[in-house]
Amino acid sequence: xxxxxxxxxxxxxxxxxxxxxxxxxxxxxxxxxxxxxxxxxxxxxxxxxxxxxxxxxxxxxxxxxxxxxxxxxxxxxxxxxxxxxxxxxxxxxxxxxxxxxxxxxxxxxxxxxxxxxxxxxxxxxxxxxxxxxxxxxxxxxxxxxxxxxxxxxxxxxxxxxxxxxxxxxxxxxxxxxxxxxxxxxxxxxxxxxxxxxxxxxxxxxxxxxxxxxxxxxxxxxxxxxxxxxxxxxxxxxxxxxxxxxxxxxxxxxxxxxxxxxxxxxxxxxxxxxxxxxxxxxxxxxxxxxxxxxxxxxxxxxxxxxxxxxxxxxxxxxxxxxxxxxxxxxxxxxxxxxxxxxxxxxxxxxxxxxxxxxxxxxxxxxxxxxxxxxxxxxxxxxxxxxxxxxxxxxxxxxxxxxxxxxxxxxxxxxxxxxxx
Amino acid sequence: xxxxxxxxxxxxxxxxxxxxxxxxxxxxxxxxxxxxxxxxxxxxxxxxxxxxxxxxxxxxxxxxxxxxxxxxxxxxxxxxxxxxxxxxxxxxxxxxxxxxxxxxxxxxxxxxxxxxxxxxxxxxxxxxxxxxxxxxxxxxxxxxxxxxxxxxxxxxxxxxxxxxxxxxxxxxxxxxxxxxxxxxxxxxxxxxxxxxxxxxxxxxxxxxxxxxxxxxxxxxxxxxxxxxxxxxxxxxxxxxxxxxxxxxxxxxxxxxxxxxxxxxxxxxxxxxxxxxxxxxxxxxxxx
Numbered sequence: 175x176x177x178x179x180x181x182x183x184x185x186x187x188x189x190x191x192x193x194x195x196x197x198x199x200x201x202x203x204x205x206x207x208x209x210x211x212x213x214x215x216x217x218x219x220x221x222x223x224x225x226x227x228x229x230x231x232x233x234x235x236x237x238x239x240x241x242x243x244x245x246x247x248x249x250x251x252x253x254x255x256x257x258x259x260x261x262x263x264x265x266x267x268x269x270x271x272x273x274x275x276x277x278x279x280x281x282x283x284x285x286x287x288x289x290x291x292x293x294x295x296x297x298x299x300x301x302x303x304x305x306x307x308x309x310x311x312x313x314x315x316x317x318x319x320x321x322x323x324x325x326x327x328x329x330x331x332x333x334x335x336x337x338x339x340x341x342x343x344x345x346x347x348x349x350x351x352x353x354x355x356x357x358x359x360x361x362x363x364x365x366x367x368x369x370x371x372x373x374x375x376x377x378x379x380x381x382x383x384x385x386x387x388x389x390x391x392x393x394x395x396x397x398x399x400x401x402x403x404x405x406x407x408x409x410x411x412x413x414x415x416x417x418x419x420x421x422x423x424x425x426x427x428x429x430x431x432x433x434x435x436x437x438x439x440x441x442x443x444x445x446x447x448x449x450x451x452x453x454x455x456x457x458x459x460x461x462x463x464x465x466x467x468x469x470x471x472x473x474x475x476x477x478x479x480x481x482x483x484x485x486x487x488x489x490x491x492x493x494x495x496x497x498x499x500x501x502x503x504x505x506x507x508x509x510x511x512x513x514x515x516x517x518x519x520x521x522x523x524x525x526x527x528x529x530x531x532x533x534x535x536x537x538x539x540x541x542x543x544x545x546x547x548x549x550x551x552x553x554x555x556x557x558x559x560x561x562x563x564x565x566x567x568x569x570x571x572x573x574x575x576x577x578x579x580x581x582x583x584x585x586x587x588x589x590x591x592x593x
Numbered sequence: 594x595x596x597x598x599x600x601x602x603x604x605x606x607x608x609x610x611x612x613x614x615x616x617x618x619x620x621x622x623x624x625x626x627x628x629x630x631x632x633x634x635x636x637x638x639x640x641x642x643x644x645x646x647x648x649x650x651x652x653x654x655x656x657x658x659x660x661x662x663x664x665x666x667x668x669x670x671x672x673x674x675x676x677x678x679x680x681x682x683x684x685x686x687x688x689x690x691x692x693x694x695x696x697x698x699x700x701x702x703x704x705x706x707x708x709x710x711x712x713x714x715x716x717x718x719x720x721x722x723x724x725x726x727x728x729x730x731x732x733x734x735x736x737x738x739x740x741x742x743x744x745x746x747x748x749x750x751x752x753x754x755x756x757x758x759x760x761x762x763x764x765x766x767x768x769x770x771x772x773x774x775x776x777x778x779x780x781x782x783x784x785x786x787x788x789x790x791x792x793x794x795x796x797x798x799x800x801x802x803x804x805x806x807x808x809x810x811x812x813x814x815x816x817x818x819x820x821x822x823x824x825x826x827x828x829x830x831x832x833x834x835x836x837x838x839x840x841x842x843x844x845x846x847x848x849x850x851x852x853x854x855x856x857x858x859x860x861x862x863x864x865x866x867x868x869x870x871x872x873x874x875x876x877x878x879x880x
Contacts, residue, residue, distance in 0.1 A: 216781065217783040218783050265612070269711070269877045271611075278608060280606055280607045288707070296637045305629050308626055308629055311618065311622060
């Protein structure tokens with residue numbers, strides 16, 4: 175059974191109408207190109223000793239991009255790496271100057287290109303929150319008065335006078351995230367910072383995003399995560415090669431994105447644009463304990479999941495992730511190949527086999543295995559996303575829930591009709 | 594947080610986004626950032642070590658001690674100059690403002706790469722805060738210098754009150770040079786290395802370790818006279834160390850003879866501001 179994963183994302187109520195709201199960001203005909211020198215001259219010595227004029231390669235990062243965003247919208251910008259979305263973000267944030275076109279904006283904007291930029295490890299959280307607030311356009315007094323709220327959200331009150339260099343990376347990310355949401359800019363520009371911290375904190379962040387979606391605040395979210403786009407955004411825009419290729423309903427845009435990126439036929443031989451998957455899943459199967467291929471497993475029995483992949487091109491620093499989704503599209507469980515076991519690179523033509531033994535806590539039902547492959551050890555650098563490499567059935571007596579856990583439950587019953 | 598965001602609809606006016614600039618983001622934010630960053634960097638320079646302040650004094654003091662021994666015991670010309678040790682120490686510390694300010698300034702924009710590339714940040718703050726840190730350090734060092742001056746036996750003079758004029762002149766030139774250098778260093782990464790050499794040359798091409806009057810009329814003398822530091826340090830000597838020393842006007846001979854130095858001073862300032870303003874919008878792309 176094939177599950178079209180893009181159809182059944184979480185149901186998103188999109189009851190809000192924005193036609194009556196004022197436009198807060200208006201971009202018209204924005205273009206930006208970079209002149210990349212073939213041989214970069216970066217010293218005076220080279221400048222003097224290089225006689226030939228340097229050759230430049232023109233890279234059009236943005237071509238005639240126009241859009242409008244109305245107040246209160248949660249607007250998604252999606253596109254693969256190199257599609258120009260980060261450039262667009264930097265133009266909106268006044269980090270790059272556009273070559274042509276015009277951007278107009280109402281209200282103050284706070285960009286979050288990366289969490290915790292401008293944090294000074296030698297300073298305490300207190301000083302950093304103030305400094306960051308001022309960088310985001312607050313007055314010093316305002317920035318200081320925000321300290322309490324920032325620390326409360328980040329759950330770091332006890333560490334207010336600790337230098338950031340002594341923070342754990344999780345604490346740092348929590349502080350950065352709460353600084354971000356506490357900046358009271360009318361417009362937030364957010365680049366890929368959704369999944370931070372531990373599970374509990376992630377839930378908190380998700381709540382904040384939900385809240386933002388329903389507030390007056392305008393949010394622009396740049397992401398690879400189609401789930402997030404469908405979940406949070408009112409509207410989305412697809413960028414490809416610096417051009418707007420889609421605009422409107424997030425589900426629609428997400429489907430377009432997936433089609434553009436993953437459904438290009440691997441066998442077409444077209445090699446020029448990176449449209450061909452660098453790695454293809456040649457085979458995926460389940461085995462029983464004796465090494466025999468099986469198509470279904472009994473509830474509670476160990477899962478032996480195997481996959482064979484072939485690299486079509488060299489892939490540096492690959493990582494592999496697999497998730498098991500039930501027919502509702504809910505990813506019940508997932509795992510990645512541990513970093514220690516991963517090869518540094520896979521050369522073109524090389525085949526690798528992944529064998530795993532998975533404790534099976536899946537409730538009976540049909541499951542689809544999805545596969546993610548990234549490169550450069552970077553989960554936003556997707557080489558392959560395959561929504562369906564295998565399906566199988568877990569059989570057994572049905573129980574409530576999508577997975578089962580042995581949980582100790584203590585009961586206490588009070589009241590009711592006396593015996 | 595969302596409650597605050599839900600303010601009643603205020604009139605929304607679309608304003609053009611003009612892209613990155615040297616001072617973008619309003620003057621209040623500019624000065625607050627400048628102050629905050631300078632102050633924290635300054636604090637930081639002491640925090641790491643228990644003897645933080647002592648360390649900032651060690652560098653000029655060591656140089657002072659070495660030069661003092663060389664010029665009073667080995668080469669023996671310092672002996673003829675009134676209050677030579679005091680003059681030497683004072684000059685070294687004040688010139689330290691230029692040396693340390695530009696030394697930190699030249700690489701500052703490159704060092705703050707992530708801020709420049711990932712936040713909306715008035716670029717001008719970056720080199721200026723480096724100079725501010727140098728200014729704070731020198732101001733602190735000058736307390737020690739004046740203690741030394743008094744101990745040495747120089748009587749306090751009302752012209753000591755003119756010290757801020759000297760510092761201001763050096764400060765402005767340091768800022769201008771830092772703007773110029775930090776902007777160029779983004780394009781040509783070897784500027785920082787070249788600059789350490791030039792700064793060293795400037796130390797000897799200014800009357801820091803010798804008084805100007807020992808140089809006999811010559812082509813060299815004319816060249817040194819075109820150095821703005823020559824006039825600044827000679828005038829400082831009159832005001833702070835030795836009222837009988839020749840003033841800037843005396844050594845130049847006439848107001849007209851001071852023009853080249855003044856022109857170079859103004860030109861450096863104009864060039865620094867102009868280059869930085871021109872480069873500022875493109876800095877994020879070149880990094």
